[in-house]
Amino acid sequence: MKKLLISLTLILLISMFIGCAKEMTPTLSVPKTPVANALPTPPMGVPPGTAGATNDDIVFPLGGFTYRANVHQAGQLDWPQVEQTEATLWHLTRIASITYRSYLETKAGETRNDIFFLKITGFPSLDPLKATYESANLPEGFTLEQGEEMNGGIGGQDEKASRIVIKINISQTVAPGDYTFLFRMEVDGVKFGSVPCTVKVSE
Helix, strand or coil, X not given: CHHHHHHHHHHHHHHHHHHHHHHHCCEXXXXXXXXXXXXXXXXXXXXXXXXXXXXXXXXXXXXXXXXXXXXXXXXXXXXXXXXXXXXXXXXXXXXXXXXXXXXXXXECCCEEEEEEEEEEEECCCCCHHHEEEEEECCCCCEEEEEEEEEEECHHHCEEEEEEEEEXXXXXXXXXXXXXXXXXXXXXXXXXXXXXXXXXXXXX
């Protein structure tokens, strides 16, 4: 009996230590930015190299917002592809499938867009539009904002999926180098875990 009490005490202390360690990891919720406040970008159809336009600009074709590079128009040159990564997170009987940018290159003083394409399967069901994100170990000089969001599929018809824009702002004071942090995802109070993102800041 005495040995059992000692074992239970050790388990409790270890659990408390793990919980404290998780709380000590610096996190920051990603605030939502109203769509009306989004900076204007050149319209769809402008050729690569157009001043003020980039391949990861958010544009609005009929099927719903996406990267400029994902829109292909007859007679127009295509923009360089936006490389994306597929990741899977689990919580008990639910599976969250995510497509996002886990690596991107930029310069100091710029803002990059990272669209999180999310699909949730399993039971009981969750509303993917209730997904919220927070950053962990975000480097100094980086800020994140959550922008546009809608259901997934063509025209937002897939209620089990969503797409959400995360804007990554890099201050002009950030030195060249590779910076890695985490996106932690929670959907309607259910914590699914985290996925990494590396930003290469060039001169």
